[in-house]
Each structure stands twice: as C-alpha cells, then as structure tokens.
Amino acid sequence: MTRKAFVPVRVPSEADFGEDGADFLDDPLLDRLLLDVVGAYPALRHIEDHGISVRALWKRKGGKSHGALTYAKCVKPSGLLAHFCKVDFVIWVAADNVELEGWTTVQLSKLLYHEARHIEWDPGDDEHDAKAKLAGHDIELFLGELADTGAWERRRDAACRDPTSGVCAAEPRRVSVRERDAAALAAVSALMTVLAGDGRRDRGLLAKRHQGQAHLRECNRGLYLSPGQHATGGAPCSPRCLAAHEALRLGSVFLQALIDECNATTEPRLREAV
Numbered sequence: 001m002t003r004k005a006f007v008p009v010r011v012p013s014e015a016d017f018g019e020d021g022a023d024f025l026d027d028p029l030l031d032r033l034l035l036d037v038v039g040a041y042p043a044l045r046h047i048e049d050h051g052i053s054v055r056a057l058w059k060r061k062g063g064k065s066h067g068a069l070t071y072a073k074c075v076k077p078s079g080l081l082a083h084f085c086k087v088d089f090v091i092w093v094a095a096d097n098v099e100l101e102g103w104t105t106v107q108l109s110k111l112l113y114h115e116a117r118h119i120e121w122d123p124g125d126d127e128h129d130a131k132a133k134l135a136g137h138d139i140e141l142f143l144g145e146l147a148d149t150g151a152w153e154r155r156r157d158a159a160c161r162d163p164t165s166g167v168c169a170a171e172p173r174r175v176s177v178r179e180r181d182a183a184a185l186a187a188v189s190a191l192m193t194v195l196a197g198d199g200r201r202d203r204g205l206l207a208k209r210h211q212g213q214a215h216l217r218e219c220n221r222g223l224y225l226s227p228g229q230h231a232t233g234g235a236p237c238s239p240r241c242l243a244a245h246e247a248l249r250l251g252s253v254f255l256q257a258l259i260d261e262c263n264a265t266t267e268p269r270l271r272e273a274v
Contacts, residue, residue: 006109009033011099017060024092025058033105034091037112044113046121052132053087054119056112062094069097072111074118076134088132091115188251195247 009029017025034056038044047054062070072093077085091112098108120135122128139155151157197204 006033006036006105008105009108011103012058012095013099014060014096017058017095021060023060025060025095027056027058030056030058030093030108033109034112034116037109038116041113044116044119047116047119050121050130050132052089052119052121054089054091054116055087056091056093058095059092060095062097069100070094071097071101072115074115074134076132089119089134184254188254191247192251 007029009027012025012027017023034054038047038054046052062072064070072091074089074091076089077087093108093111098111101107103111118135120133122131122133124130139159141156141159146156146160151160193204195204
C-alpha cells in the first residue's frame with residue numbers, strides 16, 4: 001500500500017511548554033498527523049467508520065516503564081475527566097523521549113499508528129451495547145525471542161508472517177538445491193575469471209607482472225617468462241601463481257561435481273566455466 005506524505009511535525013522543546021512548566025501541549029500538526037495516519041491504514045478504519053473521536057497532544061516528560069523509555073500512551077478518559085473531556089480517546093506523545101531518540105515525522109507516524117491500534121470497536125451483543133474500548137497488545141515479546149524459539153504458537157506466527165508472501169520472518173529461509181548450485185556457480189566462475197581472465201581481452205591476474213615477471217596464460221605450474229627471456233622450461237613458478245592454479249584446480253573439481261548433479265539445461269554453462 002502506498003502511504004501518503006505526511007506534513008512535517010516539530011518536536012517541542014522544554015521552553016515551548018511555558019515558564020509554568022505545563023505538562024501537556026496542544027499541536028494542530030500532531031493532531032493532523034494522527035488523523036492522516038488513521039485514514040491511511042485499513043486496520044484503523046473503524047475509528048472513522050464509527051465516529052470515534054481521538055486527539056493527539058504532547059506530554060512534556062514521558063518517563064520510564066520497567067526501565068524502558070515511554071514514548072506515548074493511548075488513554076480513554078473516565079470518571080471526572082470524561083465529564084470535561086470532549087473526545088473518546090487521547091494519545092499523548094512524550095516530547096522529551098522522542099527528542100532524545102531524534103525521531104522523524106515518519107517514525108512519529110508509526111508511533112501514532114501503534115497507539116491508535118489500542119482503540120478497538122466492540123460491536124456488543126444482545127446484553128451489551130456497542131462501544132469503543134481500549135485494547136491490549138496482541139502479543140508481548142522480548143528482543144531476540146523469535147530468533148531463539150521461533151513462532152511456536154499462533155499469535156507469534158501471525159505477528160511475524162508477511163501477509164502478502166505468507167513467509168514467517170522468524171523461520172530461516174530454506175535455500176533450494178538449485179539456488180545453492182546457482183550461487184556456487186556464480187561465485188566460483190567469478191573467481192576463475194578474475195584469476196585466468198575471460199578468454200578474450202581480459203587475461204586475468206595471472207597475466208599481471210609480479211616482481212618484474214609476467215606469467216604466461218598457458219602457465220602450467222612452472223612455466224613463466226621473464227622480461228626479454230624465452231620460456232624457462234618449467235622452472236619453479238612464483239608461490240602466488242602456484243596458489244592461483246591450485247584455486248583454479250579446486251574450482252574445476254567443484255564445478256565438475258555440479259555437472260554430475262545438474263540437468264542438461266544447466267550443464268552447458270557449467271562446462272563453459274570449467
């Protein structure tokens with residue numbers, strides 16, 4: 001789904017709350033951001049459909065909960081506060097903690113989305129009237145929990161599963177044999193091309209001069225040329241050249257193993273690499 005561009009919102013400073021140190025501060029742009037968020041997500045459509053009124057405002061200090069910074073909270077006014085309050089829900093955003101994190105307007109919009117998800121519509125039944133209410137989180141998790149234990153029950157599975165692809169992010173992606181072989185072919189072929197060249201203009205690293213000597217393209221573990229000299233007749237080659245040829249030999253062995261496993265469609269490419 002394409003999200004609309006949100007109007008930038010500025011996080012207020014301590015001074016914006018006034019000399020008397022007011023705890024809360026109205027901000028039309030923060031209110032507008034909340035309404036834009038509500039209108040942008042189908043999961044929040046019930047807020048508009050049922051005429052649920054909600055406001056957003058800044059809180060001077062968010063404090064902490066269980067040692068972690070509190071960034072925002074969705075509140076349903078009740079009791080005496082409900083008598084004077086003109087909206088069904090209020091979402092306050094902690095100015096100090098958001099400023100500390102340096103969050104952008106996009107991040108603020110995601111924070112408001114999370115808090116707005118706490119607003120739920122209860123359709124009621126024969127004995128209870130329909131009403132808006134506060135909803136708790138669907139699931140509570142620790143960082144790294146899914147990586148350690150996986151999505152072992154339905155709520156955790158639903159939390160990590162992509163609705164489009166159906167893939168659960170907590171499950172390691174299984175690489176097929178075909179994908180593995182294709183990746184191996186690309187890696188080994190690239191290495192061999194770097195070392196030996198492409199058979200055309202690029203002669204690879206083996207053709208580069210090293211300590212005043214240049215290797216023959218046809219070098220076979222011991223034949224190289226020195227400037228102004230003829231072939232040395234198989235004198236020991238440089239350690240670098242020997243190591244490169246050993247890498248090429250191992251690459252050829254690996255590719256040959258792939259040839260033995262792959263089908264006729266892939267085989268020509270593999271044979272060309274070898």
